[in-house]
Amino acid sequence: MARSVLLFGLLLAHFADAYDLVKTYSGNTFFDDWNFIYDWDHWTGGDVQYQNTTGGANLTSVNEAGNVILRVDSWTDIRLAQYEEKRNSVRIEGKQIFNNTNAVVMFDVAHVPTGCSVCRYTFPRRILYLTRPKSGGSLWSKSGIQQWPKGGEVDIFEAVNRMSANQMALHTAQTCTIPNPNPNASGQTLLTDCTVTTNPDGTHGNGSGCVVSDPQPESYSSFASSSGGVWVAEYAPTAVNIWFFTRPSVPSGLTTAATIDTATLGKPTANFPTSDTCDIAGSLDPQHLVIDITLCGNWAGEVIADTCGALTATNCYQQYVKDPANYVDAYFEIASVKIFGGETTLLENGTIPITTPTRSSATIRPSSTNTRSLIAPTIGDSTSTSTTTRPNDAHKQMVWSAGGLALASALTAALL
Ligand SMILES: *[C@@H]1O[C@H](CO)[C@@H](O)[C@H](O)[C@H]1NC(C)=O
Ligand SMILES: *[C@@H]1O[C@H](CO)[C@@H](O)[C@H](O)[C@H]1NC(C)=O
Ligand SMILES: *[C@@H]1O[C@H](CO)[C@@H](O)[C@H](O)[C@H]1NC(C)=O
Ligand SMILES: *[C@@H]1O[C@H](CO)[C@@H](O)[C@H](O)[C@H]1NC(C)=O
Ligand SMILES: *[C@@H]1O[C@H](CO)[C@@H](O)[C@H](O)[C@H]1NC(C)=O
Ligand SMILES: *[C@@H]1O[C@H](CO)[C@@H](O)[C@H](O)[C@H]1NC(C)=O
Numbered sequence: 522m523a524r525s526v527l528l529f530g531l532l533l534a535h536f537a538d539a540y541d542l543v544k545t546y547s548g549n550t551f552f553d554d555w556n557f558i559y560d561w562d563h564w565t566g567g568d569v570q571y572q573n574t575t576g577g578a579n580l581t582s583v584n585e586a587g588n589v590i591l592r593v594d595s596w597t598d599i600r601l602a603q604y605e606e607k608r609n610s611v612r613i614e615g616k617q618i619f620n621n622t623n624a625v626v627m628f629d630v631a632h633v634p635t636g637c638s639v640c641r642y643t644f645p646r647r648i649l650y651l652t653r654p655k656s657g658g659s660l661w662s663k664s665g666i667q668q669w670p671k672g673g674e675v676d677i678f679e680a681v682n683r684m685s686a687n688q689m690a691l692h693t694a695q696t697c698t699i700p701n702p703n704p705n706a707s708g709q710t711l712l713t714d715c716t717v718t719t720n721p722d723g724t725h726g727n728g729s730g731c732v733v734s735d736p737q738p739e740s741y742s743s744f745a746s747s748s749g750g751v752w753v754a755e756y757a758p759t760a761v762n763i764w765f766f767t768r769p770s771v772p773s774g775l776t777t778a779a780t781i782d783t784a785t786l787g788k789p790t791a792n793f794p795t796s797d798t799c800d801i802a803g804s805l806d807p808q809h810l811v812i813d814i815t816l817c818g819n820w821a822g823e824v825i826a827d828t829c830g831a832l833t834a835t836n837c838y839q840q841y842v843k844d845p846a847n848y849v850d851a852y853f854e855i856a857s858v859k860i861f862g863g864e865t866t867l868l869e870n871g872t873i874p875i876t877t878p879t880r881s882s883a884t885i886r887p888s889s890t891n892t893r894s895l896i897a898p899t900i901g902d903s904t905s906t907s908t909t910t911r912p913n914d915a916h917k918q919m920v921w922s923a924g925g926l927a928l929a930s931a932l933t934a935a936l937l
Contacts, residue, residue, distance in 0.1 A: 593814050
């Protein structure tokens with residue numbers, strides 16, 4: 522009797538925390554599933570021109586290890602250019618939109634862009650956001666169906682210049698703050714307010730995002746020399762959790778697993794929980810992934826000195842961007858990006874599950890219920906002040922179930 526109750530706990534743990542592989546981006550087919558953004562970086566005022574494709578711009582490739590490369594142009598010298606040209610870079614946005622309450626994203630990465638003026642976030646970000654809050658970052662997700670900041674943003678990896686470690690962040694159009702201190706995460710909370718404010722005229726105002734710093738330098742400054750690492754981001758009903766594993770600490774089999782059970786991963790590096798000050802599920806739309814590299818930007822001159830020394834030229838662009846030699850390390854090398862979940866994880870047009878289930882029990886919603894328009898104004902609406910706490914706290918149930926699992930294993934072992 523006790524045993525069957527415990528086994529029930531074990532089953533609960535399995536269904537609550539286990540996510541099946543539903544999408545892999547890697548190797549020669551990697552770029553088929555991303556849209557190349559062709560634009561200058563008007564999101565962050567960065568001094569880059571994002572280029573379309575692999576072909577013309579020479580910025581993306583697949584190396585001998587089968588890993589995908591995305592990089593900043595590190596060969597074109599524009600020091601003597603007649604005009605102040607921007608440097609070529611890449612911003613790609615995933616074609617797949619995934620369920621914001623039922624997904625795990627895994628980035629298996631060998632190298633992240635580093636160097637002075639590379640990327641552009643740094644602490645304190647407040648400085649960067651005073652006049653113009655921004656989306657942006659390096660490995661991140663945003664709403665797949667609405668214009669930022671609506672629908673939220675999750676920054677999984679984001680670092681700049683020669684700072685030490687990665688800073689994970691959440692940006693929400695709804696009011697949201699995170700706890701500090703947070704015993705449920707190993708990272709250090711730097712900023713607690715996730716909210717991007719709305720100006721009286723409806724445009725977005727301030728918002729540095731709530732920021733959690735990874736204590737491990739292997740998450741950025743010594744990332745490549747430590748053979749890279751793996752980020753796992755869980756989008757659950759009651760929390761967004763991010764784990765970072767240095768290469769030696771990657772759980773055995775994780776990068777090749779067909780299923781991820783987040784209950785086995787230990788304490789996350791960052792934990793953005795639903796609480797009475799934040800409705801995580803309600804603050805996020807279905808998301809899609811973004812990978813980009815940008816340089817300098819409107820505010821970088823103010824922060825670049827923190828880790829790169831005082832500027833000797835008039836600004837970051839003049840000092841760094843013109844010389845390609847500054848960008849030899851400004852590239853991503855990515856072994857794979859994967860999305861895990863279930864039948865409801867990959868969504869067509871943001872709201873309708875795609876017919877590629879991994880379990881046979883999948884059902885597609887009848888078309889008569891597919892009435893939500895592509896732009897859904899009520900999701901992540903910046904005018905909403907909802908901070909509802911979900912009464913059925915599924916995550917707590919998962920935590921309990923995981924405890925049940927451990928207990929069941931221990932007792933089963935004792936009984937045998
Ligand atoms: C990139 O795409 C845009 C929009 O489709 C197009 O106008 C532009 O010519 C393309 N540029 C290159 C270099 O392919
Ligand atoms: C492509 O990149 C390589 C560096 O990997 C560089 O030497 C070469 O000049 C680039 N080619 C073009 C056409 O930009
Ligand atoms: C940490 O997790 C426990 C168990 O889920 C929860 O009761 C507690 O409120 C969490 N603490 C914070 C600061 O979120
Ligand atoms: C943005 O932040 C600045 C500085 O903290 C403050 O003066 C201003 O009122 C804020 N604006 C909004 C719309 O919150
Ligand atoms: C998704 O959007 C595309 C392009 O707008 C449209 O052709 C397709 O019918 C939509 N699919 C569904 C299931 O609504
Ligand atoms: C997202 O997943 C949850 C849990 O499976 C499901 O209840 C919800 O309907 C899904 N969302 C969409 C838009 O399919």
